[in-house]
Amino acid sequence: MSTHASAPSRESVTALLGMLAYGELVAFxxxxxxxxxxxxxxxxxxxxxxxxxxxxxxxxxxxxxxELGGDPDAVMEPFVAAIDTFHDSTKPRDWLESLVKVYVGDxxxxxxxxxxxALLEPADRDLVLEVLHNDANAEFAVAxxxxxxxxxxxxxxxxxxxxxxxxGEALSQAQRVAAEHDAxxxxxxxxxxxxxxxxxLIKRIMQAHSERxxxxxxxx
Amino acid sequence: MSTHASAPSRESVTALLGMLAYGELVAFxxxxxxxxxxxxxxxxxxxxxxxxxxxxxxxxxxxxxxELGGDPDAVMEPFVAAIDTFHDSTKPRDWLESLVKVYVGDxxxxxxxxxxxALLEPADRDLVLEVLHNDANAEFAVAxxxxxxxxxxxxxxxxxxxxxxxxGEALSQAQRVAAEHDAxxxxxxxxxxxxxxxxxLIKRIMQAHSERxxxxxxxx
Numbered sequence: 388m389s390t391h392a393s394a395p396s397r398e399s400v401t402a403l404l405g406m407l408a409y410g411e412l413v414a415f416x417x418x419x420x421x422x423x424x425x426x427x428x429x430x431x432x433x434x435x436x437x438x439x440x441x442x443x444x445x446x447x448x449x450x451x452x453x454e455l456g457g458d459p460d461a462v463m464e465p466f467v468a469a470i471d472t473f474h475d476s477t478k479p480r481d482w483l484e485s486l487v488k489v490y491v492g493d494x495x496x497x498x499x500x501x502x503x504x505a506l507l508e509p510a511d512r513d514l515v516l517e518v519l520h521n522d523a524n525a526e527f528a529v530a531x532x533x534x535x536x537x538x539x540x541x542x543x544x545x546x547x548x549x550x551x552x553x554x555g556e557a558l559s560q561a562q563r564v565a566a567e568h569d570a571x572x573x574x575x576x577x578x579x580x581x582x583x584x585x586x587x588l589i590k591r592i593m594q595a596h597s598e599r600x601x602x603x604x605x606x607x
Numbered sequence: 608m609s610t611h612a613s614a615p616s617r618e619s620v621t622a623l624l625g626m627l628a629y630g631e632l633v634a635f636x637x638x639x640x641x642x643x644x645x646x647x648x649x650x651x652x653x654x655x656x657x658x659x660x661x662x663x664x665x666x667x668x669x670x671x672x673x674e675l676g677g678d679p680d681a682v683m684e685p686f687v688a689a690i691d692t693f694h695d696s697t698k699p700r701d702w703l704e705s706l707v708k709v710y711v712g713d714x715x716x717x718x719x720x721x722x723x724x725a726l727l728e729p730a731d732r733d734l735v736l737e738v739l740h741n742d743a744n745a746e747f748a749v750a751x752x753x754x755x756x757x758x759x760x761x762x763x764x765x766x767x768x769x770x771x772x773x774x775g776e777a778l779s780q781a782q783r784v785a786a787e788h789d790a791x792x793x794x795x796x797x798x799x800x801x802x803x804x805x806x807x808l809i810k811r812i813m814q815a816h817s818e819r820x821x822x823x824x825x826x827x
Contacts, residue, residue, distance in 0.1 A: 412648065415655050419639035428632065428680045432665060435635050439659035445652055460648045 395574045400511055401455050402570035403503065405462030407518065408448035409470055410496070412463075415441040417474050421485035430482070430531075437489065437524050444518035451514055465568055473560040477553050483535050483542065484549050487605070490528035491553045493520040494599055498592045506578025529603055536604050547605040554596060615794045620731055621675050622790035623723065625682030627738065628668035629690055630716070632683075635661040637694050641705035650702070650751075657709065657744050664738035671734055685788055693780040697773055703755050703762065704769050707825070710748035711773045713740040714819055718812045726798025749823055756824050767825040774816060 395403075418438035425431035449459045479485035497519045504515040536543055565572050575585055600606040615623075638658035645651035669679045699705035717739045724735040756763055785792050795805055820826040 409648070412652055412655065415659070416639060416643065419636060419658065423636065428629070428683055432632055432662070432669070435632065436662050436666065438639065439635070439662040442652070442656050442659040446656065449652070463648055 394508055395506060395577055396570075397455055399570045399574040399577075400507065401452050401457035401462045402465070402568060403507075403574055404448050404452050404455075404511070404514075405457065405459070405464075406466045406470075406564070406568075406571065407500065407515065408445055408452065408459065409463040409466045411441045411445040411448065411518070413470050413474055414438070414492075415445065418485075418489065421479050421488070424479060424482045424485050426482055433527060434485070434489075437521075440521065447514060447518060451511065466564065469560040469563050469567075472563075473556050476556050483532060483546060486528040486531050487546055487550050488553055490525055490532070490599075490603070491550050491596070492557070493524055495554070495557060495592060495596055496520070498595050502588050502592070503574065503578070506574060532603050532605075543604060547600070550600055550605050554593075614728055615726060615797055616790075617675055619790045619794040619797075620727065621672050621677035621682045622685070622788060623727075623794055624668050624672050624675075624731070624734075625677065625679070625684075626686045626690075626784070626788075626791065627720065627735065628665055628672065628679065629683040629686045631661045631665040631668065631738070633690050633694055634658070634712075635665065638705075638709065641699050641708070644699060644702045644705050646702055653747060654705070654709075657741075660741065667734060667738060671731065686784065689780040689783050689787075692783075693776050696776050703752060703766060706748040706751050707766055707770055708773055710745055710752070710819075710823070711770050711816070712777070713744055715774070715777060715812060715816055716740075718815050722808050722811070723794070723798070726794060752823055752825075763824060767820070770820055770825050774813075 415438050418434060418441065422431045422434035422438065425434055452459050452462055477488060479488050500515050500519060504512045507515060532546070536546075565575075575588070576582070579585055579588060597606060635658050638654060638661065642651045642654035642658065645654055672679050672682055697708060699708050720735050720739060724732045727735065752766070756766075785795075795808070796802070799805055799808060817826060
Protein backbone atom coordinates (compact mmCIF):
# COMPACT_ATOMS: atom_id res chain seq x y z
CA MET A 388 0.00 0.00 0.00
CA SER A 389 1.13 3.64 0.31
CA THR A 390 4.23 4.60 2.22
CA HIS A 391 3.63 6.44 5.47
CA ALA A 392 4.10 10.17 5.33
CA SER A 393 4.32 9.91 9.14
CA ALA A 394 3.02 7.63 11.88
CA PRO A 395 -0.42 8.76 13.03
CA SER A 396 -0.68 10.35 16.46
CA ARG A 397 -2.07 8.44 19.40
CA GLU A 398 -5.02 10.85 19.44
CA SER A 399 -5.85 10.11 15.82
CA VAL A 400 -5.58 6.37 16.37
CA THR A 401 -7.84 6.33 19.44
CA ALA A 402 -10.35 8.51 17.58
CA LEU A 403 -10.36 6.07 14.67
CA LEU A 404 -10.75 3.08 17.00
CA GLY A 405 -13.51 4.94 18.85
CA MET A 406 -15.38 5.51 15.60
CA LEU A 407 -15.00 1.82 14.73
CA ALA A 408 -16.04 0.71 18.22
CA TYR A 409 -19.20 2.80 18.29
CA GLY A 410 -19.97 1.58 14.77
CA GLU A 411 -19.75 -2.02 16.03
CA LEU A 412 -21.94 -1.31 19.06
CA VAL A 413 -24.67 0.22 16.92
CA ALA A 414 -24.32 -2.42 14.20
CA PHE A 415 -24.97 -5.00 16.94
CA UNK A 416 -28.07 -3.17 18.06
CA UNK A 417 -29.50 -2.56 14.58
CA UNK A 418 -28.76 -5.99 13.11
CA UNK A 419 -30.23 -7.58 16.25
CA UNK A 420 -33.42 -5.59 15.68
CA UNK A 421 -33.44 -6.32 11.91
CA UNK A 422 -33.27 -10.05 12.66
CA UNK A 423 -36.96 -9.84 13.59
CA UNK A 424 -37.70 -9.24 9.91
CA UNK A 425 -36.50 -12.76 9.04
CA UNK A 426 -39.06 -15.06 7.40
CA UNK A 427 -38.20 -17.99 9.70
CA UNK A 428 -36.38 -18.77 12.93
CA UNK A 429 -33.25 -20.19 11.28
CA UNK A 430 -32.70 -17.07 9.20
CA UNK A 431 -33.49 -14.92 12.21
CA UNK A 432 -30.79 -16.82 14.12
CA UNK A 433 -28.28 -16.34 11.29
CA UNK A 434 -28.72 -12.57 11.36
CA UNK A 435 -28.69 -12.57 15.18
CA UNK A 436 -25.36 -14.38 15.11
CA UNK A 437 -23.96 -11.73 12.73
CA UNK A 438 -25.04 -9.10 15.22
CA UNK A 439 -23.45 -10.97 18.11
CA UNK A 440 -20.11 -11.10 16.29
CA UNK A 441 -19.97 -7.28 16.29
CA UNK A 442 -19.87 -7.29 20.08
CA UNK A 443 -16.71 -9.38 20.22
CA UNK A 444 -15.08 -6.88 17.89
CA UNK A 445 -16.37 -4.04 20.01
CA UNK A 446 -14.62 -5.47 23.08
CA UNK A 447 -11.33 -5.88 21.26
CA UNK A 448 -11.42 -2.29 20.07
CA UNK A 449 -12.30 -0.98 23.53
CA UNK A 450 -9.40 -2.96 25.05
CA UNK A 451 -6.99 -1.37 22.59
CA UNK A 452 -8.40 2.12 23.22
CA UNK A 453 -7.86 1.61 26.97
CA GLU A 454 -4.36 0.24 26.33
CA LEU A 455 -3.55 3.41 24.40
CA GLY A 456 -4.70 5.47 27.40
CA GLY A 457 -8.01 6.52 25.87
CA ASP A 458 -11.37 6.63 27.67
CA PRO A 459 -13.67 4.47 25.51
CA ASP A 460 -16.84 6.48 26.19
CA ALA A 461 -15.06 9.75 25.49
CA VAL A 462 -13.50 8.61 22.22
CA MET A 463 -16.75 7.07 20.97
CA GLU A 464 -18.96 10.00 21.91
CA PRO A 465 -18.00 12.33 19.00
CA PHE A 466 -19.25 9.75 16.47
CA VAL A 467 -22.59 8.97 18.09
CA ALA A 468 -24.57 11.56 16.13
CA ALA A 469 -23.25 10.64 12.66
CA ILE A 470 -23.53 6.89 13.12
CA ASP A 471 -26.98 7.08 14.77
CA THR A 472 -28.19 9.39 12.00
CA PHE A 473 -27.00 6.96 9.34
CA HIS A 474 -28.94 4.09 10.93
CA ASP A 475 -32.01 6.15 11.76
CA SER A 476 -32.26 7.20 8.12
CA THR A 477 -31.72 3.68 6.78
CA LYS A 478 -34.08 1.43 8.71
CA PRO A 479 -34.81 -1.66 6.60
CA ARG A 480 -38.52 -2.21 6.01
CA ASP A 481 -38.21 -5.91 5.26
CA TRP A 482 -35.88 -8.90 5.31
CA LEU A 483 -34.30 -8.20 1.89
CA GLU A 484 -33.61 -4.58 2.71
CA SER A 485 -31.91 -5.69 5.90
CA LEU A 486 -29.71 -8.13 3.94
CA VAL A 487 -28.82 -5.52 1.32
CA LYS A 488 -27.86 -3.23 4.19
CA VAL A 489 -25.62 -5.88 5.77
CA TYR A 490 -24.06 -6.67 2.39
CA VAL A 491 -23.50 -3.08 1.25
CA GLY A 492 -22.62 -1.74 4.68
CA ASP A 493 -20.17 -4.47 5.69
CA UNK A 494 -18.37 -4.33 2.36
CA UNK A 495 -17.93 -0.55 2.26
CA UNK A 496 -16.90 -0.44 5.90
CA UNK A 497 -14.40 -3.25 5.35
CA UNK A 498 -12.93 -1.60 2.23
CA UNK A 499 -12.54 1.66 4.11
CA UNK A 500 -10.91 0.06 7.13
CA UNK A 501 -8.62 -2.09 4.99
CA UNK A 502 -7.31 1.09 3.37
CA UNK A 503 -7.03 2.89 6.70
CA UNK A 504 -5.34 -0.09 8.36
CA ALA A 505 -2.49 0.25 5.88
CA LEU A 506 -1.80 3.70 7.36
CA LEU A 507 -1.44 2.44 10.95
CA GLU A 508 1.35 0.93 13.04
CA PRO A 509 1.41 -2.91 13.07
CA ALA A 510 -0.49 -3.52 16.35
CA ASP A 511 -3.39 -1.28 15.37
CA ARG A 512 -3.26 -2.36 11.74
CA ASP A 513 -3.64 -6.01 12.72
CA LEU A 514 -6.51 -5.25 15.08
CA VAL A 515 -8.40 -3.24 12.46
CA LEU A 516 -7.88 -6.00 9.88
CA GLU A 517 -9.08 -8.62 12.35
CA VAL A 518 -12.38 -6.91 13.08
CA LEU A 519 -13.34 -6.95 9.40
CA HIS A 520 -16.50 -8.90 8.67
CA ASN A 521 -16.74 -12.60 8.04
CA ASP A 522 -17.08 -13.53 4.35
CA ALA A 523 -19.87 -15.90 5.37
CA ASN A 524 -22.07 -12.86 6.10
CA ALA A 525 -21.74 -11.61 2.53
CA GLU A 526 -22.25 -15.10 1.07
CA PHE A 527 -25.43 -15.57 3.07
CA ALA A 528 -26.77 -12.14 2.05
CA VAL A 529 -25.90 -12.67 -1.63
CA ALA A 530 -27.53 -16.11 -1.71
CA UNK A 531 -30.72 -14.72 -0.17
CA UNK A 532 -30.82 -11.70 -2.49
CA UNK A 533 -30.15 -13.84 -5.58
CA UNK A 534 -32.87 -16.31 -4.63
CA UNK A 535 -35.36 -13.50 -4.03
CA UNK A 536 -34.58 -11.85 -7.39
CA UNK A 537 -34.83 -15.21 -9.18
CA UNK A 538 -38.28 -15.68 -7.65
CA UNK A 539 -39.47 -12.17 -8.47
CA UNK A 540 -37.52 -9.93 -10.87
CA UNK A 541 -39.70 -6.92 -10.08
CA UNK A 542 -38.00 -6.38 -6.71
CA UNK A 543 -34.68 -5.52 -8.39
CA UNK A 544 -35.52 -1.86 -8.94
CA UNK A 545 -36.60 -1.30 -5.36
CA UNK A 546 -33.52 -3.01 -3.91
CA UNK A 547 -31.17 -1.18 -6.29
CA UNK A 548 -32.72 2.10 -5.17
CA UNK A 549 -32.34 1.03 -1.54
CA UNK A 550 -28.64 0.22 -2.09
CA UNK A 551 -28.10 3.66 -3.62
CA UNK A 552 -29.82 5.30 -0.66
CA UNK A 553 -27.61 3.39 1.76
CA UNK A 554 -24.47 4.57 -0.01
CA GLY A 555 -25.76 8.11 -0.26
CA GLU A 556 -26.51 8.27 3.47
CA ALA A 557 -23.17 6.64 4.32
CA LEU A 558 -21.27 9.17 2.21
CA SER A 559 -23.14 12.09 3.69
CA GLN A 560 -22.38 10.94 7.26
CA ALA A 561 -18.76 10.23 6.28
CA GLN A 562 -18.46 13.81 5.03
CA ARG A 563 -19.93 15.04 8.30
CA VAL A 564 -17.35 13.02 10.26
CA ALA A 565 -14.55 14.33 8.05
CA ALA A 566 -15.72 17.91 8.52
CA GLU A 567 -16.24 17.67 12.28
CA HIS A 568 -13.35 15.45 13.33
CA ASP A 569 -9.88 16.61 12.47
CA ALA A 570 -8.39 13.49 14.09
CA UNK A 571 -9.94 11.24 11.44
CA UNK A 572 -9.19 13.58 8.54
CA UNK A 573 -5.61 13.90 9.74
CA UNK A 574 -5.01 10.17 9.84
CA UNK A 575 -6.17 9.84 6.24
CA UNK A 576 -4.32 12.91 5.04
CA UNK A 577 -1.09 12.06 6.84
CA UNK A 578 -1.31 8.46 5.79
CA UNK A 579 -2.10 9.00 2.15
CA UNK A 580 0.08 12.06 1.76
CA UNK A 581 -2.32 14.49 0.11
CA UNK A 582 -5.90 15.33 -0.74
CA UNK A 583 -5.72 13.76 -4.22
CA UNK A 584 -5.02 10.42 -2.58
CA UNK A 585 -8.10 10.80 -0.38
CA UNK A 586 -10.17 11.31 -3.51
CA UNK A 587 -8.61 8.21 -5.03
CA LEU A 588 -9.41 6.21 -1.90
CA ILE A 589 -13.09 7.17 -2.11
CA LYS A 590 -13.10 6.40 -5.83
CA ARG A 591 -11.66 2.92 -5.24
CA ILE A 592 -14.26 2.18 -2.56
CA MET A 593 -17.12 3.36 -4.79
CA GLN A 594 -15.76 1.36 -7.73
CA ALA A 595 -15.64 -1.83 -5.63
CA HIS A 596 -19.18 -1.13 -4.41
CA SER A 597 -20.40 -0.69 -7.97
CA GLU A 598 -18.83 -4.02 -8.99
CA ARG A 599 -20.48 -5.78 -6.08
CA UNK A 600 -23.87 -4.34 -7.03
CA UNK A 601 -23.43 -5.58 -10.59
CA UNK A 602 -22.44 -9.02 -9.29
CA UNK A 603 -25.61 -9.27 -7.21
CA UNK A 604 -27.79 -7.94 -10.04
CA UNK A 605 -28.64 -4.60 -8.41
CA UNK A 606 -26.88 -2.12 -10.67
CA UNK A 607 -29.75 -1.19 -12.95
CA MET B 608 -30.92 -35.50 42.62
CA SER B 609 -33.97 -37.73 42.02
CA THR B 610 -33.64 -41.17 40.50
CA HIS B 611 -34.98 -41.58 36.99
CA ALA B 612 -38.40 -43.20 36.75
CA SER B 613 -37.50 -43.72 33.07
CA ALA B 614 -35.31 -42.09 30.43
CA PRO B 615 -37.22 -39.29 28.68
CA SER B 616 -38.28 -39.94 25.09
CA ARG B 617 -36.45 -38.33 22.19
CA GLU B 618 -39.59 -36.33 21.43
CA SER B 619 -39.69 -34.93 24.96
CA VAL B 620 -36.00 -34.05 24.87
CA THR B 621 -36.16 -32.23 21.52
CA ALA B 622 -39.25 -30.35 22.74
CA LEU B 623 -37.38 -29.27 25.86
CA LEU B 624 -34.33 -28.21 23.84
CA GLY B 625 -36.62 -26.39 21.42
CA MET B 626 -38.20 -24.44 24.25
CA LEU B 627 -34.74 -23.55 25.57
CA ALA B 628 -33.48 -22.60 22.10
CA TYR B 629 -36.36 -20.28 21.34
CA GLY B 630 -35.96 -18.80 24.81
CA GLU B 631 -32.32 -18.01 24.00
CA LEU B 632 -33.17 -16.49 20.62
CA VAL B 633 -35.75 -14.17 22.14
CA ALA B 634 -33.55 -13.38 25.14
CA PHE B 635 -30.92 -12.24 22.65
CA UNK B 636 -33.39 -10.01 20.88
CA UNK B 637 -34.91 -8.48 24.01
CA UNK B 638 -31.68 -7.94 25.94
CA UNK B 639 -30.14 -6.40 22.81
CA UNK B 640 -33.04 -3.94 22.67
CA UNK B 641 -32.94 -3.29 26.44
CA UNK B 642 -29.26 -2.36 26.14
CA UNK B 643 -30.40 0.96 24.66
CA UNK B 644 -31.75 1.88 28.09
CA UNK B 645 -28.21 1.94 29.52
CA UNK B 646 -27.04 5.25 30.98
CA UNK B 647 -23.68 5.11 29.18
CA UNK B 648 -21.91 3.27 26.37
CA UNK B 649 -19.91 0.94 28.62
CA UNK B 650 -23.00 -0.31 30.41
CA UNK B 651 -24.79 -0.59 27.10
CA UNK B 652 -21.91 -2.74 25.82
CA UNK B 653 -22.06 -4.94 28.94
CA UNK B 654 -25.73 -5.72 28.39
CA UNK B 655 -25.14 -6.17 24.64
CA UNK B 656 -22.46 -8.74 25.41
CA UNK B 657 -24.88 -10.62 27.67
CA UNK B 658 -27.32 -10.71 24.76
CA UNK B 659 -24.65 -11.94 22.38
CA UNK B 660 -23.81 -14.85 24.69
CA UNK B 661 -27.37 -16.17 24.29
CA UNK B 662 -26.77 -16.68 20.58
CA UNK B 663 -23.84 -19.02 21.15
CA UNK B 664 -26.06 -21.09 23.41
CA UNK B 665 -28.82 -21.00 20.82
CA UNK B 666 -26.49 -22.54 18.22
CA UNK B 667 -25.39 -25.32 20.55
CA UNK B 668 -29.00 -26.23 21.31
CA UNK B 669 -29.96 -26.19 17.62
CA UNK B 670 -27.01 -28.47 16.79
CA UNK B 671 -28.16 -30.95 19.39
CA UNK B 672 -31.78 -30.81 18.18
CA UNK B 673 -30.58 -31.56 14.64
CA GLU B 674 -28.34 -34.35 15.95
CA LEU B 675 -31.39 -35.92 17.61
CA GLY B 676 -33.22 -35.80 14.27
CA GLY B 677 -35.44 -32.85 15.15
CA ASP B 678 -36.26 -29.91 12.87
CA PRO B 679 -35.22 -26.82 14.88
CA ASP B 680 -37.95 -24.53 13.52
CA ALA B 681 -40.62 -27.15 14.12
CA VAL B 682 -39.57 -27.91 17.70
CA MET B 683 -39.28 -24.21 18.61
CA GLU B 684 -42.56 -23.16 17.03
CA PRO B 685 -44.91 -24.47 19.78
CA PHE B 686 -43.21 -22.21 22.36
CA VAL B 687 -43.22 -18.99 20.34
CA ALA B 688 -46.54 -17.71 21.68
CA ALA B 689 -45.82 -18.31 25.39
CA ILE B 690 -42.27 -16.91 25.30
CA ASP B 691 -43.22 -13.90 23.15
CA THR B 692 -46.18 -13.17 25.42
CA PHE B 693 -43.94 -13.24 28.48
CA HIS B 694 -41.57 -10.69 26.95
CA ASP B 695 -44.29 -8.53 25.43
CA SER B 696 -45.92 -8.21 28.86
CA THR B 697 -42.63 -7.48 30.65
CA LYS B 698 -40.92 -4.76 28.62
CA PRO B 699 -38.55 -2.88 30.94
CA ARG B 700 -39.20 0.86 31.03
CA ASP B 701 -35.75 1.82 32.22
CA TRP B 702 -32.24 0.55 32.86
CA LEU B 703 -32.93 -0.77 36.37
CA GLU B 704 -36.02 -2.67 35.27
CA SER B 705 -33.99 -4.28 32.50
CA LEU B 706 -31.34 -5.37 35.04
CA VAL B 707 -33.93 -6.74 37.47
CA LYS B 708 -35.38 -8.68 34.55
CA VAL B 709 -31.98 -10.13 33.63
CA TYR B 710 -31.29 -10.98 37.27
CA VAL B 711 -34.68 -12.52 38.07
CA GLY B 712 -35.17 -14.15 34.68
CA ASP B 713 -31.71 -15.70 34.36
CA UNK B 714 -31.81 -17.10 37.89
CA UNK B 715 -35.26 -18.67 37.63
CA UNK B 716 -34.52 -20.09 34.19
CA UNK B 717 -31.22 -21.50 35.44
CA UNK B 718 -32.80 -23.05 38.54
CA UNK B 719 -35.48 -24.65 36.40
CA UNK B 720 -33.03 -26.03 33.85
CA UNK B 721 -30.65 -27.29 36.52
CA UNK B 722 -33.51 -29.34 37.98
CA UNK B 723 -34.62 -30.54 34.55
CA UNK B 724 -31.05 -31.37 33.50
CA ALA B 725 -30.90 -33.91 36.32
CA LEU B 726 -33.73 -35.81 34.59
CA LEU B 727 -31.88 -36.12 31.26
CA GLU B 728 -29.34 -38.51 29.78
CA PRO B 729 -25.69 -37.37 30.19
CA ALA B 730 -25.17 -35.73 26.74
CA ASP B 731 -28.30 -33.59 27.03
CA ARG B 732 -27.78 -32.97 30.72
CA ASP B 733 -24.30 -31.58 30.12
CA LEU B 734 -25.51 -29.38 27.29
CA VAL B 735 -28.36 -27.93 29.36
CA LEU B 736 -25.98 -27.28 32.27
CA GLU B 737 -23.49 -25.61 29.95
CA VAL B 738 -25.96 -23.10 28.55
CA LEU B 739 -26.78 -21.77 32.02
CA HIS B 740 -26.00 -18.11 32.46
CA ASN B 741 -22.69 -16.66 33.44
CA ASP B 742 -22.44 -15.63 37.11
CA ALA B 743 -20.90 -12.38 35.95
CA ASN B 744 -24.29 -11.31 34.57
CA ALA B 745 -25.89 -11.63 38.00
CA GLU B 746 -22.99 -9.91 39.73
CA PHE B 747 -23.19 -6.96 37.35
CA ALA B 748 -26.97 -6.67 37.77
CA VAL B 749 -26.78 -6.93 41.56
CA ALA B 750 -24.04 -4.29 41.78
CA UNK B 751 -26.05 -1.87 39.63
CA UNK B 752 -29.28 -2.48 41.56
CA UNK B 753 -27.53 -2.11 44.94
CA UNK B 754 -25.87 1.12 43.87
CA UNK B 755 -29.16 2.54 42.59
CA UNK B 756 -30.98 1.64 45.83
CA UNK B 757 -28.17 3.13 47.90
CA UNK B 758 -28.52 6.38 45.94
CA UNK B 759 -32.30 6.48 46.19
CA UNK B 760 -34.19 4.21 48.60
CA UNK B 761 -37.56 5.24 47.16
CA UNK B 762 -37.05 3.08 44.05
CA UNK B 763 -37.15 -0.14 46.12
CA UNK B 764 -40.94 -0.43 46.11
CA UNK B 765 -41.23 0.03 42.38
CA UNK B 766 -38.48 -2.50 41.61
CA UNK B 767 -39.87 -5.04 44.10
CA UNK B 768 -43.26 -4.73 42.40
CA UNK B 769 -41.59 -5.15 39.02
CA UNK B 770 -39.81 -8.32 40.21
CA UNK B 771 -43.13 -9.74 41.42
CA UNK B 772 -44.72 -8.95 38.08
CA UNK B 773 -41.90 -10.72 36.24
CA UNK B 774 -42.36 -13.84 38.33
CA GLY B 775 -46.14 -13.72 37.98
CA GLU B 776 -45.94 -13.48 34.19
CA ALA B 777 -43.29 -16.20 34.05
CA LEU B 778 -45.43 -18.55 36.12
CA SER B 779 -48.51 -17.87 34.07
CA GLN B 780 -46.66 -18.63 30.81
CA ALA B 781 -45.06 -21.71 32.39
CA GLN B 782 -48.55 -22.98 33.28
CA ARG B 783 -49.63 -22.35 29.71
CA VAL B 784 -46.67 -24.36 28.40
CA ALA B 785 -47.41 -27.18 30.84
CA ALA B 786 -51.07 -27.24 29.79
CA GLU B 787 -50.42 -27.08 26.05
CA HIS B 788 -47.32 -29.23 25.71
CA ASP B 789 -47.51 -32.78 26.93
CA ALA B 790 -43.91 -33.40 25.92
CA UNK B 791 -42.64 -30.93 28.54
CA UNK B 792 -45.06 -32.07 31.22
CA UNK B 793 -44.13 -35.67 30.55
CA UNK B 794 -40.41 -35.07 30.95
CA UNK B 795 -40.98 -33.48 34.35
CA UNK B 796 -43.51 -36.07 35.47
CA UNK B 797 -41.48 -39.06 34.28
CA UNK B 798 -38.29 -37.61 35.66
CA UNK B 799 -39.61 -36.62 39.08
CA UNK B 800 -41.92 -39.60 39.41
CA UNK B 801 -45.17 -37.89 40.42
CA UNK B 802 -47.15 -34.69 40.63
CA UNK B 803 -46.14 -33.97 44.22
CA UNK B 804 -42.52 -33.75 43.10
CA UNK B 805 -43.48 -31.19 40.42
CA UNK B 806 -45.05 -29.07 43.14
CA UNK B 807 -41.88 -29.40 45.21
CA LEU B 808 -39.75 -28.36 42.23
CA ILE B 809 -41.79 -25.18 41.77
CA LYS B 810 -41.62 -24.53 45.52
CA ARG B 811 -37.81 -24.86 45.54
CA ILE B 812 -37.49 -22.46 42.61
CA MET B 813 -39.78 -19.89 44.23
CA GLN B 814 -37.94 -20.22 47.55
CA ALA B 815 -34.59 -19.57 45.85
CA HIS B 816 -36.11 -16.58 44.05
CA SER B 817 -37.40 -15.18 47.31
CA GLU B 818 -33.97 -15.51 48.93
CA ARG B 819 -32.35 -13.71 46.00
CA UNK B 820 -34.86 -10.87 46.28
CA UNK B 821 -34.11 -10.51 49.98
CA UNK B 822 -30.36 -10.50 49.23
CA UNK B 823 -30.74 -7.66 46.75
CA UNK B 824 -33.09 -5.69 49.03
CA UNK B 825 -36.23 -6.11 46.94
CA UNK B 826 -38.38 -8.31 49.17
CA UNK B 827 -40.43 -5.68 50.88
